Amino acid sequence: MSHFLHVCGLIVSVNTLPDPVLSSYYQQYYQCELKTADPVQQQASSDITQIPAYFPVPRKLWPVFSFDQIHYETYQNMKNQGIKPGLIIPENFMKPSIYFQIKQEVSEGAIPILDLSSIEPKRFRGLATLATSAGLRPMAAYIQDGWNPNLKTLPAGLYIVQANPGQLPLPARLIQSGQQQFYTAYPQTAFNGTGIILNPEVPLAESEIAYPELGISWTFLNTRFDSQLNRVHTNPLGYILLSAGIVILPLHLVLSTHYPNLLSFWGTSTSWASVFVIVILMLILLITMLWRRFKKS
Known part of the structure; x- marks a missing residue:
């Protein structure tokens, strides 16, 4: 259903009436109070692309x-x-x-x-x-x-x-x-x-x-x-997550070619938490191996 609005004298046709937040933006930035118009005025309505031209300022x-x-x-x-x-x-x-x-x-x-x-x-x-x-x-x-x-x-x-x-x-x-x-x-x-x-x-x-x-x-x-x-800008944990993302990246590129339906998994918190845990475990394993080698030497 079409609705017709007075936008400071300009009549436009819309499918839904604007919410209070959008109406407040027109009041604040265009000094324009939005009002409903009579459907008989529909022949005088303009396209929404005409609204900026009705409030001319430099581009x-x-x-x-x-x-x-x-x-x-x-x-x-x-x-x-x-x-x-x-x-x-x-x-x-x-x-x-x-x-x-x-x-x-x-x-x-x-x-x-x-x-x-x-x-x-x-x-x-x-x-x-x-x-x-x-x-x-x-x-x-x-x-x-x-x-x-x-x-x-x-x-x-x-x-x-x-x-x-x-x-x-x-x-x-x-x-x-x-x-x-x-x-x-x-x-x-x-x-x-x-x-x-x-x-x-x-x-x-x-x-x-x-x-x-x-x-x-x-x-x-x-x-x-x-x-x-x-x-x-982030905290130390954020930088670790970004490093974990680098671990994901090659796998992501491969999956996107052969298994595109799996890609949505990598946007979830669960997948990132899993990768984060894997990275931490790999770091612990690496540190343990280096420590044992150091003790032997």
């Missing part, structure tokens, strides 16, 4: 690309201009055909963004830790399904929320909510305001490009990880 956009775009001309041109685009890392990033290409792009300046669209929050933590071990340390998370108020429960960091047909998007501004930052993302076409342009069809002008404050946090096995621009 401050960051280009972000999906993995399937890395060989396209627009992506390559931006790289050649010295622009550091965001690169969405898919859930199956440990497939060798994907991993080595993404690793190469990241080494050349692309900024990794982990796709949170179809991943349960608990599994996201394990995959974020594994991605960090694999040299693909995420600096943000991407949500394809659009805004929902549950995003407010996520840990501190940068979240890119896609604008989709039939949904009221986030305002095209930097949405600061506690320790979270939300950016709206429109596909292909540049728009007025601050946000993300997904898979742009043409390169952006240098004056239109602005990088967000990158970084994201997560907690895994009661250990906090803070992925910031220069490095990941």
Whole structure:
């Protein structure tokens, strides 16, 4: 069922009415109170992509690309201009055909963004830790399904929320909510305001490009990880877990080719705890062997 909203005089059609949190963002960033409109006005309704143009401010956009775009001309041109685009890392990033290409792009300046669209929050933590071990340390998370108020429960960091047909998007501004930052993302076409342009069809002008404050946090096995621009911050246990991830990595690459259905296991706390115990036991065994050899000598 379609609903019609007055957005400061602009009428838009949406499938669901906005929640109180989203409504408060429109009040705060657009100084706009959302009201329902009469269905008889539907002929005057506009597409959601027209909302940013209705609140014109200079463009401050960051280009972000999906993995399937890395060989396209627009992506390559931006790289050649010295622009550091965001690169969405898919859930199956440990497939060798994907991993080595993404690793190469990241080494050349692309900024990794982990796709949170179809991943349960608990599994996201394990995959974020594994991605960090694999040299693909995420600096943000991407949500394809659009805004929902549950995003407010996520840990501190940068979240890119896609604008989709039939949904009221986030305002095209930097949405600061506690320790979270939300950016709206429109596909292909540049728009007025601050946000993300997904898979742009043409390169952006240098004056239109602005990088967000990158970084994201997560907690895994009661250990906090803070992925910031220069490095990941954690405690000694966190660094041991990252080392355990390096142990997992070769096996993960093999399994992704021959037994892809087993990959979901490695995103769970149980698998990481198992690997952690194995690593500790191997260290104990190694220390014991060295100690016995030392005593004999």
